[in-house]
Amino acid sequence: MIQFKNVTKKYKNGNLVLKGINLEIKEGELITLIGPSGCGKTTTMKMINRLVEPTSGQILVDGKDISKIDPVELRRNIGYVIQQIGLFPHMNIKNNIAVVPKLKKMEKSSYEKRIEQLMEMVGLHPEQYSERYPSELSGGQQQRIGVIRALAAEPSIILMDEPFSALDPISRDQLQDELIRLQVEVKKTIVFVSHDMDEALKIADRIVIMKGGEIIQSDTPDRIIRRPKNDFVRNFIGENRMNESENLMVEDVMVANPVTVFLTRGLAHGAKLMKQYRVNTLLVTDQHRILKGIVTKEMLEEQYRNEDLTLQDIMKADIVRVQIGTSVVDTVEIMKQHGLNSVAVVQGNGQLAGLVTNSSLIDALLKQM
Ligand SMILES: Nc1ncnc2c1ncn2[C@@H]1O[C@H](COP(=O)(O)OP(=O)(O)OP(=O)(O)O)[C@@H](O)[C@H]1O
Ligand SMILES: [Mg+2]
Structure with missing residues (x-):
């Protein structure tokens, strides 16, 4: 033209x-x-x-x-x-x-x-x-x-x-x-x-x-x-x-209500929650919502036949957590270092605040543009 x-x-x-x-x-x-x-x-x-x-x-x-x-x-x-x-x-x-x-x-x-x-x-x-x-x-x-x-x-x-x-x-x-x-x-x-x-x-x-x-x-x-x-x-x-x-904080990009489960519940309950909410990971918390660990689908399947176990018996307790107030840039860096697709966000006392996943990150960043 x-x-x-x-x-x-x-x-x-x-x-x-x-x-x-x-x-x-x-x-x-x-x-x-x-x-x-x-x-x-x-x-x-x-x-x-x-x-x-x-x-x-x-x-x-x-x-x-x-x-x-x-x-x-x-x-x-x-x-x-x-x-x-x-x-x-x-x-x-x-x-x-x-x-x-x-x-x-x-x-x-x-x-x-x-x-x-x-x-x-x-x-x-x-x-x-x-x-x-x-x-x-x-x-x-x-x-x-x-x-x-x-x-x-x-x-x-x-x-x-x-x-x-x-x-x-x-x-x-x-x-x-x-x-x-x-x-x-x-x-x-x-x-x-x-x-x-x-x-x-x-x-x-x-x-x-x-x-x-x-x-x-x-x-x-x-x-x-x-x-x-x-x-x-x-x-x-x-x-x-x-x-x-860079000015975004982890709380800006996390899912604030991830799927959690009380730590003394059994494995079948965990499996049901995963199916119901279509997630592969559950965040295990105590009565004060303190994050105790995570259970993945693989962990559940591996131990499923043992009907006496509860989630706290099989959960992974030493997980990476990021604190509220961490920048998104640092959070992404931490996820990268540990090869994680998601990371739990906690408050000062260890209480669960949310979960950052790859898709929650992308959603939040798109909203910024
Ligand atoms: N009639 C003119 N005679 C001599 N120089 C001119 C004339 N018009 C523009 N210039 C010069 O040509 C250059 C480009 O000018 P132009 O007006 O195209 O810039 P511009 O990118 O539109 O700038 P602005 O964002 O300030 O409008 C400038 O250095 C300007 O001084
Ligand atoms: Mg001009």
Whole structure:
């Protein structure tokens, strides 16, 4: 859909601000360009609608070299949303949104209907807002109008340059949600510039991380998190995102009500509990819920024929325990060292608090992401 081939840019008597960009953006894809200030995001984006011309290299849209397309014509098919919104102050909302459809000589009845639909989609009811002027809307509402104005002319490509960055966090979050919803419905090719990694991770199909005029990594959000290409990307994703798991405590990831059994019960009772709760291990406790040991399915089966035994006779008492307050990182290390799939968590007095298993760990870590 959009292809950058070895694109460089040098502004008048300046440095090379783009150093050979190669990028392919697929139809219907929402890609986010992200990177530090001055890395060339806006420059890259503005080349797509020829607000900036490359110094060398080629940009193709639908296989056509855009340097051969009339810029005005090109721009009619590319929606553009910028941070400063750019609504015309002397036009009411309906006319603001209709600017490009009119330029494109679209049928009035069809674009008017479309405008109403779009306004509904972002929660601004036409009967209430159509006749208002931009100054009579909040910043977030103006920004919504900016977004749907870019959609109204049915462009196949939409460029969005930090469109939500001037908004308060709540409006920004809402607009991100709306963009995701809109994108499901209208499926445009969207190039979205951001400097906010959380925003990029939330909305993008693909994230293109730039630095100093170069693309460092271009990948899905998930692969960026899992396999950051280098320390720059790692830092950009945010130390905290990675380290959040270090601040997690074992109590955050344990199952708080594991299957326990009183130590004087017989083996048949233990077997029944295992079957009932589909577990292979029972935590054996005394009347004060002090953890005394564990019994595994194998241990039970081995001794099962001896009807006089109780669980405390066959349990393994010298088991690894971790204390409440141990970090998850240390807990995982302990499990690894002892080759355990699970480990019991106890309080200071030895009372059972919970059980960490591989699956409880994974569940908890997924919730963190
Ligand atoms: N019209 C211009 N003339 C000269 N230099 C420019 C011009 N526009 C941008 N630059 C320079 O090109 C480089 C890239 O700018 P660009 O606006 O693409 O960065 P950006 O990644 O969008 O940054 P930001 O996050 O601050 O918006 C910067 O060093 C900037 O100073
Ligand atoms: Mg910029």
